[in-house]
Amino acid sequence: MALALSALILTAAVAAPWAWPLPAGVAAPVVPADNPMSATKVALGRRLFYDADLSIDGTMSCASCHEQKHAFTDGNTTRPGVHGDAGRRNVPGLANVAWLPALTAANPRVTTLEAQAAIPIFGLTPIEMGMHGSEQEIPRRLSRDACYRRQFRAAFPDGRGRIDMTSVAMALASFERSMVSFDTPADRGTLSPEASAGKAAFGRACASCHAGLQFTDSRFHAILPVNAADRGLAEATEKAEDEGRFRTPPLRNVAVTGPWFHDGSARTLREAITRHPITLDAPATDQLLAYLEALTDRGFIENPAFAYPDRPCGKD
Structure with missing residues (x-):
């Protein structure tokens, strides 16, 4: 028995x-059959x-x-x-x-x-x-x-x-x-005035590549000078035009994921912004930084469901 x-x-x-904890309007991801x-x-x-x-x-x-x-x-x-x-x-x-x-x-x-x-x-x-x-x-x-x-x-x-x-x-x-991770101030629409202005700057300067709900077009772009030690996409395709191309990184929680770029060479988020081929003055950069901070999901990085499982099978 x-x-x-x-x-x-x-x-x-x-x-x-499986119950996906998703906000309204967000479809569940495709899962292998x-x-x-x-x-x-x-x-x-x-x-x-x-x-x-x-x-x-x-x-x-x-x-x-x-x-x-x-x-x-x-x-x-x-x-x-x-x-x-x-x-x-x-x-x-x-x-x-x-x-x-x-x-x-x-x-x-x-x-x-x-x-x-x-x-x-x-x-x-x-x-x-x-x-x-x-x-x-x-x-x-x-x-x-x-x-x-x-x-x-x-x-x-x-x-x-x-x-x-x-x-x-x-x-x-x-x-x-x-x-x-879909519970940020940006998701909730609770942006500060500075972050709201930064969202507008983001739309003008960044959103063409950092697009959609995950803030990435999932395409491969060359931002930094080509490094012979890491050819990027060209290592997979063997095409000269792919030298130095890397995937557009998603930006959710970007403020806590530094250092930035594929090689970790940007020590601050401000440096990462300034190394992109975009033109923003100092006030607009400050506003953009405020918006990127608002992409942080505190619940995600503190969610006990993702933490170390200290009682597997009900035992310490």
Whole structure:
């Protein structure tokens, strides 16, 4: 009877539709048909996101680089990997990542969060979490944990709780898709007079590229001088005209995600503005900065649902 009851509870949890916490007028993102959202999958992905066992020496988790207080960036120019390899690019934020068609700074072919998960875990240029060549180590480590075994069974009942890198990537992607951020002063229409003026300046100078609800056209542009050490989009396309092109970064929570640009070379948001090919006088720049500050979602960066899960399976 106890087993039957557990199965019933498990089925109910899996069958419950995912409730997207969205404001009126915002459509839910497209989710891969083979990885539907569920509360159990999100809970598993949240635990995996904070688990350093996903790195070769157990020192780096996804959250090591994506810190909630920085809107899931890390406040550094770039981040070295587990072996000390220098990072190439500034860590991107994860707010509303479920809506983004381009998921990396310079590779348009990475279009799903499931595929993106392999880049930090197994990538070689640069080495981040260092698991290349040890692909079976993560399932082995996770399978030793009784709580993980329960969570994988709950999240993937059709696969009977199989623990492999496919299910790990699916769970991580589900947690990342749950990172919804639409509660800023700009969203609520509670802008200060200075920020309201900055919104007008933004519309004139910035909105052609930083467009739409996520403040990005998801296209690739060249703003900074070309650096031979990082060719940007050209590394994926091998086209000369793509040298130095990088994805337009989304601007939600931009005030807390510095340093800025793909290489983290702008130490202040004011510097990032002045390095764009736009013309704004000092008062207009101040107003624009006030508007960009109003894109900060305090609830998002303090939401306990995205924080370290200190009681997985109901235990400390």
